[in-house]
Amino acid sequence: MxxxxxxxxxxxxxxxxxxxxxxxxxxxxxxxxxxxxxxxxxxxxxxxxxxxxxxxxxxxxxxxxxxxxxxxxxxxxxxxxxxxxxxxxxxxxxxxxxxxxxxxxxxxxxxxxxxxxxxxxxxxxxxxxxxxxxxxxxxxxxxxxxxxxxxxxxxxxSLPCAPDPQADLAIELVRRIRADRTVRRVGDFAHTQGLSVRALQRLFNAYVGVSPKWVVLRYRIHEALEQAGTRDDIDWAALAADLGYADQAHLVRDFTATVGVPPTAYAAETRAGR
The missing domain is CATH 2.60.40 (Immunoglobulin-like)
Structure with missing residues (x-):
């Protein structure tokens, strides 16, 4: 581990x-x-x-x-x-x-x-x-x-806890999503893991608590947040494409909805506070 x-x-x-x-x-x-x-x-x-x-x-x-x-x-x-x-x-x-x-x-x-x-x-x-x-x-x-x-x-x-292979599978699948930025579409990811989309969704509901699509998007927001807080030369359109967004506007929308401010404003605030 x-x-x-x-x-x-x-x-x-x-x-x-x-x-x-x-x-x-x-x-x-x-x-x-x-x-x-x-x-x-x-x-x-x-x-x-x-x-x-x-x-x-x-x-x-x-x-x-x-x-x-x-x-x-x-x-x-x-x-x-x-x-x-x-x-x-x-x-x-x-x-x-x-x-x-x-x-x-x-x-x-x-x-x-x-x-x-x-x-x-x-x-x-x-x-x-x-x-x-x-x-x-x-x-x-x-x-x-x-x-x-x-x-x-x-x-x-002191708590009862029995090994659960399904929990092990969910942990590994989330780890792969977090580590692999090429994971962008749930259907493609399910196929590569030998699962149907429905089976993957049921597993995540039961063991993770959110959908696989939500996990993909959340880790991409984490990446954007990290980049915005540590770099001064971000090409937002390129980052959006790298993270699997259709365009920059979709990244800006998700970032703003999650963090509360647009990524450019967050980056500016972070630079001012350094």
Missing amino acids: EAPRHDTRGIVDPSGLLDRVRFRRHEPAEPLRRYVEWYWLIDWDLPAPYASHIVPHPSVNLTFQWDEDEGPPYAEVTGVALGLYTRKLTGRGRVCGAKFRPGGFRPYTPEAPASRWTGRALPAREVFGQITGDTARSVVTAAGDRARVAALDAFLL
């Missing part, structure tokens, strides 16, 4: 966020890596509120959170967010999250398709009855990253 990546794909204005928070990724215990991609830890102590914006990956997250000025620690399950995810950070706080591989949450909740969680953020106890306030507190108040990772490991290892 792949180790945690160090890129900032999906983070809107990553330099703005990383100037304000301590952000780290850690590997889970080896038995968990089949279905858990990485742990992510964030701590902040802010003199003024800050809104972070994320173009989410097609993953379910389990988070243990503590906004110290607002109440006790709590745990939350967040399904794949269809639009921009915004989190307002105030005062002092921290989040200890487990990001499941796309398709990897279903083995922990085999009674429900992944699409049940799509677009939802709900108290984790509604999904995992084992979670209590003490569980959340034990994770977020642990002293240091090593202890927090150990607490996440201990909780996830």
Whole structure:
């Protein structure tokens, strides 16, 4: 399984966020890596509120959170967010999250398709009855990253989780979409994988929570977001073609609908903030 990546794909204005928070990724215990991609830890102590914006990956997250000025620690399950995810950070706080591989949450909740969680953020106890306030507190108040990772490991290892070949297949198919920019049409992709379009769609609904077309488009927006935030010489028409769009206007439309501003405006704002 792949180790945690160090890129900032999906983070809107990553330099703005990383100037304000301590952000780290850690590997889970080896038995968990089949279905858990990485742990992510964030701590902040802010003199003024800050809104972070994320173009989410097609993953379910389990988070243990503590906004110290607002109440006790709590745990939350967040399904794949269809639009921009915004989190307002105030005062002092921290989040200890487990990001499941796309398709990897279903083995922990085999009674429900992944699409049940799509677009939802709900108290984790509604999904995992084992979670209590003490569980959340034990994770977020642990002293240091090593202890927090150990607490996440201990909780996830306590959950029933049987190997699921269909989950393995979904994980691999999403990985191929993410890695291969030539994957543009669902019908062509299904054919190369030896599946019908309907079978591929059913698999993604049950295990990923969104359609294969949505995954293709989301990873292309991630790529455009990364390019807009790191390059000053972008040929938008060429990038649109490279990402499989019919023309530049389609890229601009999808980028604007997802991020909230056109790509040229985002690139200009990012350059101004460097």
